Each structure stands twice: as structure tokens, then as C-alpha cells.
Amino acid sequence: KNEVEQSPQNLTAQEGEFITINCSYSVGISALHWLQQHPGGGIVSLFMLSSGKKKHGRLIATINIQEKHSSLHITASHPRDSAVYICAVRSPNTGNQFYFGTGTSLTVIP
């Protein structure tokens, strides 16, 4: 049983499309992170949120604590958005452990 589930696992989109990646979790959390891992392997932290919504450029992250669900949206997608997007949660109920989703592999085609 995975504490964090992401969907879809793989996603291919045309440049310009609006993209949504979903993350559901089963543990109580203090924070949820969205990470981006580029094809070269480097990891960038996109968002850390515990409630509501955050926006950075074309990226928007939302979280619904009651439903234990978060979404990452990409507006006007671009080929450089092609990466693996990983959802991670931190749970105070289990000693502040981190739980990671298996990632969503996004490919944006020009």
C-alpha cells in the first residue's frame, strides 16, 4: 500500500495544452511538496504547501486537506516542461517521515 498515489503515471501533451497531475495521500500531513526531476536527473522543488493554492509562473499547485488531495497544473505547456513530477508528503503522525509518490512522467510535444 502506497501512502502517496499519483496519476497519471505517464502523460503526453501537445505544446500549449493545460496539464493536470493529481496526488492523493492517506496519511495526516504537515506539508506537501511537488518536485520536478529533469531528464538529466536534477531535482527542483516547485512548491511546498500545507493549505490552499500557490502559483509560480505557469505552475499552480492546490491542496484540499479534507479530501487529502493535491493537484499540479501547468498552463500553456512547453516542451521544456517535460520532466518527472513527484509528489511528497511529510507526516507528523509518523515521526515527520517523508512519503513519495512514484512520479508522473510528462512529455510535451512541440
Place this chain on the structure above:
Amino acid sequence: DAGVIQSPRHEVTEMGQEVTLRCKPISGHNSLFWYRQTMMRGLELLIYFNNNVPIDDSGMPEDRFSAKMPNASFSTLKIQPSEPRDSAVYFCASTKSGGRVGGEDTQYFGPGTRLTVL
């Protein structure tokens, strides 16, 4: 700032050898995390430090793994003896913790060390 610095970037060693991975966090950050990433298991948190003190090492796979943070600007992850199943990319990340449980700012990841144990 140079960001989180990890060394070496690549390490190839033989089974049974000792391996030491190094990390220099961003200046001013007081929390440091060691992660491991494999194809089979994805990303896993191994251990994290707050103000140089190990807070949670429950992710460390076994006694062959040890981590230290002798000061605010340096941490090591050691594997002794190494085994082929330790082959993975090891990431270090740092952040500025607000001190509250779970309170933290964005984590900044190093480029990773790709370890291959033959």
C-alpha cells in the same frame, strides 16, 4: 550562492569497499536531508538533520549506512561495506527550518551522486 554541493558526482566501486558521499548545504540552512533514488523504489528519505543533530534515521536501510554532520556546512553519508544493491543516486538537500514540526521552507537539492557498486 553555489547551491547544494555534492561530491563525488559519480562513484564506481567494488563490493565490500567503503564509500563516502559528501554534501555541503547552502549557507544559512539548518536542515539537511539525504535521499536515495532507485528505479525500483523511487525516492526515499534516508536521514535528516536539524541544526547538525540527526532527527530521524529510520530510513537508513541498515547498519552499513551511517551519516554525520560535524558542522553546519558539511555532511557525509558512509556505506561500509558497500553492496551492489546500494547502487543508486544519492541526493542531499537543505532547507531553512522554522523550527516547528514540519515547518520548513523549500528544499534545495544537490545534483546527486550516482553510485555504482560492482
